Structures are given as C-alpha cells and as structure tokens.
Amino acid sequence: MALYDIFNISGSALTAQSTRLNVTASNLANAETVSGSPETAYRARQPVFAAELQAARGGLQAPGGQGGGGVQLRGIVESDAPVQPLYQPEHPEADADGYVYRSNVNTVEEMVNMISASRSYQNNVEVMTTSRDLLLQTLQLGQ
Amino acid sequence: MTLSLDKALGPAADALQLHERRTQLLAENIANADTPNYKARDLDFRAAMRQAAGDGGLALNRTSAGHLTPPGSSVGNPTPQYRVPANPSLDGNTVELDQERGRFAESTVNYQASLQFLGSRFTGLINALRRE
Numbered sequence: 001m002a003l004y005d006i007f008n009i010s011g012s013a014l015t016a017q018s019t020r021l022n023v024t025a026s027n028l029a030n031a032e033t034v035s036g037s038p039e040t041a042y043r044a045r046q047p048v049f050a051a052e053l054q055a056a057r058g059g060l061q062a063p064g065g066q067g068g069g070g071v072q073l074r075g076i077v078e079s080d081a082p083v084q085p086l087y088q089p090e091h092p093e094a095d096a097d098g099y100v101y102r103s104n105v106n107t108v109e110e111m112v113n114m115i116s117a118s119r120s121y122q123n124n125v126e127v128m129t130t131s132r133d134l135l136l137q138t139l140q141l142g143q
Numbered sequence: 144m145t146l147s148l149d150k151a152l153g154p155a156a157d158a159l160q161l162h163e164r165r166t167q168l169l170a171e172n173i174a175n176a177d178t179p180n181y182k183a184r185d186l187d188f189r190a191a192m193r194q195a196a197g198d199g200g201l202a203l204n205r206t207s208a209g210h211l212t213p214p215g216s217s218v219g220n221p222t223p224q225y226r227v228p229a230n231p232s233l234d235g236n237t238v239e240l241d242q243e244r245g246r247f248a249e250s251t252v253n254y255q256a257s258l259q260f261l262g263s264r265f266t267g268l269i270n271a272l273r274r275e
Contacts, residue, residue: 009167012174051178
C-alpha cells in the first residue's frame with residue numbers, strides 16, 4: 001500500500017523540519033552571546049537536507065519495492081560568516097585589545113527560517129492527516 | 144461460469160492503485176519541499192490508466208528471471224515523470240509547494256471517488272448474489 005509509505009515519507013520530513021526548528025531556536029537563543037576570542041564565538045548552525053537515495057534512483061527501482069522518497073538529514077554545518085568584534089574593554093571576557101566577539105547569527109534570517117520550517121511542518125502534518133483519512137475509508141470498503 | 148472478480152470490479156481497482164501511487168509521489172514532493180536539488184515528480188495519469196487497460200503498446204517479453212523488469216510495467220508502479228518547473232529555485236529544487244498542495248488535494252479527491260465507485264461495485268455484486 002503506497003498510502004502507508006506516506007507516513008514514513010512525511011514522518012521523515014517532520015523530523016527534518018523539527019530539527020531545523022530546533023537549530024533555529026538554538027541560533028536565536030545565542031544571537032547575543034559574546035566570547036573572548038573569534039574561535040570560541042558561537043557560530044550559526046544550519047541543517048543540511050538531502051533526498052533519500054530511492055527517490056534519486058527513480059524509475060530504476062524494482063516494482064513493488066517502491067519505498068520512501070523521504071528527507072534525510074545529512075548533518076549540521078556551521079556558518080562561515082565572520083564574527084563581529086565589539087570594543088568593550090570593561091567586559092570580563094574582553095581580550096588584551098579590549099574586544100569581545102559576538103556570534104555571527106543573523107536574526108532576520110533565522111526568523112525567516114523559523115517561519116518556513118513551521119509552514120513546511122504544517123504541510124506535512126496535513127498530508128499525513130489526509131492519508132490517514134483515506135486509509136480509514138479504504139478499510140471500510142465493501143461494508 | 145466462474146465469476147472473475149477483476150472483471151466484475153472494472154477499472155476502478157486499477158484507478159484506485161494509480162491514485163494511491165500518485166498521492167504518494169505528491170506527498171514525497173511536499174516532504175522534500177526544502178531539500179536542495181530535489182526534483183519534483185508526478186504521474187501522467189491518463190497514460191498510466193491506458194497502460195493499465197492493456198493499451199500500452201508493445202510489452203517487453205522477459206525470457207529469463209534475471210532480466211530487469213522494464214520500468215512502469217506493472218499497474219501499481221508506472222514510471223514517474225519529472226516536472227518542468229515554472230520558477231525553479233536557486234538550490235535546484237523544483238517543488239512548487241502551492242501547486243503540489245493543489246494536486247495533492249485533487250489526487251485525494253480522485254482517490255475517494257474511485258474508492259466510492261469500487262464500494263458501490265461491491266454493493267452491487269453483493270445485491271446480485273443475495274438470495275431474496
């Protein structure tokens with residue numbers, strides 16, 4: 001039943017999107033943190049999505065063995081954007097020159113990310129609800 | 144005379160399977176709306192249905208068990224086609240979410256229609272078999 005596969009497919013998408021939401025929450029929470037050196041400053045993280053292998057193989061897959069073209073979470077990468085030095089000699093973390101280093105989180109970008117992730121999450125929940133209804137109707141076939 | 148259930152049920156059973164497969168593909172598209180380089184796919188329902196009705200041109204003959212099955216040879220697994228996007232995004236993703244959602248809704252309604260049709264075929268069969 002192809003409809004059963006939808007639960008796996010949309011489920012993987014839900015996992016991916018909630019990870020994205022999680023990472024965004026972590027980024028937003030650390031947007032204002034400062035650190036004593038550029039190396040230890042917080043860097044924005046982003047999840048990397050990839051389509052699961054079977055989807056890419058397309059028509060070559062064996063009949064009947066049509067499985068999920070779900071979303072795979074490849075990993076989480078850190079942003080390479082430069083961290084911003086702030087001159088704050090009175091700060092306890094300041095280095096010898098009186099600078100602290102602010103995280104490179106772009107708050108606007110993260111807000112957009114958050115909205116996009118929650119919309120995608122909603123879409124997939126809706127897909128799952130619809131397929132569940134269809135399956136329940138199918139079970140009543142012939143009654 | 145034997146009763147062939149396949150014949151009695153007509154094309155609604157094939158249609159149901161195809162709608163199911165199409166719904167799955169559209170769900171895949173929606174799930175991968177944010178995946179870079181994902182290419183949206185869909186079924187040509189008309190062509191698949193024609194194939195299911197046995198009008199798909201010449202079929203390949205498999206003379207050995209080791210031969211690969213030609214793609215799209217069975218009713219439940221026709222070859223999906225890649226969509227031509229109107230506005231491809233920069234990351235290579237060709238899912239257009241609004242359209243996919245519309246198609247998903249359309250596909251589920253079609254599924255329900257086939258389901259209801261199949262259900263009424265069953266009711267008709269049961270009525271015909273029942274001794275009054």
